[in-house]
Amino acid sequence: MKMNRRSDEINEYRRLSGRLLIIAGCLLMAAVLLVNVIDYVRSRTAVSQFAKEKEQMIVVSNENDQQKEQQISGQNEDIGETDTEDALTMQERLEKGELLGVLRISKIDLEEAVKEGSSSSVISSALGHMEETALPGTIGNCAIAGHRNYVFGRFFNRLNEVEAGDTVEIETLNGIYQYTVTESYVVEPEDVSVLSQDTKQSELTLITCTPLFVGSHRLIIKGTLQNETGR
Known part of the structure; x- marks a missing residue:
């Protein structure tokens, strides 16, 4: 019992x-x-915020152009400097820690906001432009890092599908920059040569962990600037 x-x-x-x-x-x-x-939600909010800010900047820029034309024609000689706080230059935005722009890769249906910095707080909700690297569209090596999220298609989860010849687009307040992918390869985490600024052209370096779910190495996507359009 x-x-x-x-x-x-x-x-x-x-x-x-x-x-x-x-x-x-x-x-x-x-x-x-x-x-x-x-x-x-944070990522989508950041993308929407950038779109609104760029639209607002275009409105301010158009108003400034109209005022300059009026000054030149003598129709409004008393117009002074306009408030350009809403039309910050890219460098001012970086100092304020605001959004840098939006990165798109149509091949993998990717559209993510890019913020300045690569700290965990930044890349938890956006891609991060690594400090001390070139800005998009300028001479030098522009490096952008991102997580490989467990949700399919989020951040750089599908970056391994990007190949030579594919296009990566970065939109900032200064314009739209299209890079053509030239190569992809894997390096050790401590290999910082991928951030080298020893170049006379505008380059792009995308960085994420690999393999997926392990992250023992770094997947590198390299590209060069092929086309740019004004804002």
Whole structure:
């Protein structure tokens, strides 16, 4: 009788443990999903914010052009300097820590905001322009880093699908810059040669962890500027 009771207690304990493990697993999955949803919302908000800021900047720029034309024609000689706070230069934006622009790779359906810096707080919700590297469209090596999110298609998760000849587009307040991918390769995490500024042309370097879910190495995508258009 005691043996049967002991056996029943063990079986009940096992059933309870199994249920608790299932609940814990569900809670963990829910937490991961919630984090991904929050990051996705932040990313979409940043892209929308950039679009609004660029639209506002164009309006201010057009108003400035009209005022300059009026000054030249003598129709409004008393017009002074206009408020250009809403039309910050790219360098001023970097100093303020605001959005740098938006990066697009049509081949992998990627459109993500780019912010200055590569700290964990920055690249948790956007791609990060690495400090001390060239700005998009300028001479030098522009390096941009991003996570490989567990959700398919997010951030640089599909960057391994990008090949030589593909196009990477970066839009900033100064214009739109299109880079053609020249090569892709894998390096050790401590290999900083990929950030070298020893170049006389406008280059782009995209950096992310690889393999997916492991991140023991770094996947590098290199490109050169092929086309640019004004804002």
